[in-house]
Amino acid sequence: TQTEYEIDIYQVNGKIKEYNMERKALGGSANVILSKDDVKAILAKEVGDVSIYELKLDREHGLYEYEVKFSASGLRGEMNINPETGVVLDKEVKYSL
Known part of the structure; x- marks a missing residue:
């Protein structure tokens, strides 16, 4: 799928810090x-x-994508979504302890 993943993990407790x-x-x-x-x-x-x-709906290089910033219990993040297909183009999630 040519998808790149990066996961940061706390060395002390093994919990995910960032995805x-x-x-x-x-x-x-x-x-x-x-x-x-x-x-x-x-x-x-x-x-x-x-x-x-x-x-918000953003346009870059003639193409649109939705940019979303969000928070939930124990995390905050950003996500870009294709406005035609709904495919998540990228996602960044930061977890709090």
Whole structure:
């Protein structure tokens, strides 16, 4: 899938500190089909009970993608989602102890 993962783990207790995922082959889309409510549902499926503090449609190099910043119990993160397919393009999650 040409997806790159990076996981930082606390040496002391073995718990995950940070998780990053980026799809290298996929990008945004020229078409916007999904609504912000659709994106919220995708995020809920990926993370669970979540509070979104920023959700915007961004355009870069002629392609659109949704950028989402969120927090949930014990974590905060960012996610980019293809507005046509709903594929998560990249995700960064930071966990708190």
